[in-house]
Amino acid sequence: MGVNYLDFGREQKVELIEAAKGVYHVKGSDHHSMAVEMKDHVVLVEAPFFEERSVAVMKAFEEKQFDAVEIVLASLRTRPLRNLR
Numbered sequence: 001m002g003v004n005y006l007d008f009g010r011e012q013k014v015e016l017i018e019a020a021k022g023v024y025h026v027k028g029s030d031h032h033s034m035a036v037e038m039k040d041h042v043v044l045v046e047a048p049f050f051e052e053r054s055v056a057v058m059k060a061f062e063e064k065q066f067d068a069v070e071i072v073l074a075s076l077r078t079r080p081l082r083n084l085r
Contacts, residue, residue: 012056016064026060029053035061041070 013028020046022037026044034045042061048054061069 001039009033009052012053014056014060016060026057026058033057035066035069041067041068043071043073045073047072047074 010018015027016035017025017027019025019034024037026033026035029048032046033048033051036045044057046059058069074082
């Protein structure tokens, strides 16, 4: 599936880099996310893969005083299906 869990079980570092006004690149792991501030909530694009990472990202959002995350958008990347009859 191409998922790397190198950070699983380790201290989670979260870096919020403002890419544009109200748009943040959420870095610190091999799987990055994006946060978009709306008027009264935050949209999170690509949720973290495991609980420790999710907790760290939410803590970083609290420290940045973001509103609550109300929408999470996830993309699904699949491999081509082969040998189907």
